[in-house]
Amino acid sequence: MTAPSRELLIGVTGGIAAFKTAALVSQLVQSGLGVTVVMTEAAEQFVGRATFEALTGRRVYSHVFGNDDTPLGAHIQLAQRAQLLCVAPATAHFLAQAAHGLAGDLLTTLYLAFRGPVIVAPAMNCEMWEHAAVQRNVAQLRADGVQIVDPEEGWLSCRTRGAGRMASPETIRATIDRVLSATS
Numbered sequence: 001m002t003a004p005s006r007e008l009l010i011g012v013t014g015g016i017a018a019f020k021t022a023a024l025v026s027q028l029v030q031s032g033l034g035v036t037v038v039m040t041e042a043a044e045q046f047v048g049r050a051t052f053e054a055l056t057g058r059r060v061y062s063h064v065f066g067n068d069d070t071p072l073g074a075h076i077q078l079a080q081r082a083q084l085l086c087v088a089p090a091t092a093h094f095l096a097q098a099a100h101g102l103a104g105d106l107l108t109t110l111y112l113a114f115r116g117p118v119i120v121a122p123a124m125n126c127e128m129w130e131h132a133a134v135q136r137n138v139a140q141l142r143a144d145g146v147q148i149v150d151p152e153e154g155w156l157s158c159r160t161r162g163a164g165r166m167a168s169p170e171t172i173r174a175t176i177d178r179v180l181s182a183t184s
Helices: 018-030 049-056 074-081 092-100 106-113 126-130 132-143 169-182
Strands: 007-012 034-039 084-090 118-122 152-155 161-165
Touching (some): 007 074, 018 049, 018 169, 084 106, 092 118, 126 132
């Protein structure tokens, strides 16, 4: 088996759209990319670690401490070996933490330690997506250089239609491919 051509970090936060991230991860791995998944505690309520471990053939990380294979800290060592970080789905909570530089878990700590390109695919209820605070946070992240893959309009898990549905795995993948091509 040959070594992957590029290393990616995929962050998964707690939203129903996490099931789409499994399809994205599968596509990325099949294309020869090395993928390591970092999940928030809330994400594990929607998709199990075993799903991502089976798709990547790698351990899933979710805790700041207790990772024996990263003695310098998972947020440091994972950040150093990856070329790109993509967070999908990105909840309103993650957007707020990232926009304000708060590090309360492994994913947000990793985000602050990572120096490569970052892609974020928000997913949430349409009222949440349209809220002024969320839009301020998204604007701040854009200003910080984060690539935002805007949510799509469609049927939401709250039984309404509107903007807030996470972009398709194919759309996110196209953004990843574009960013990786630009950094070659």
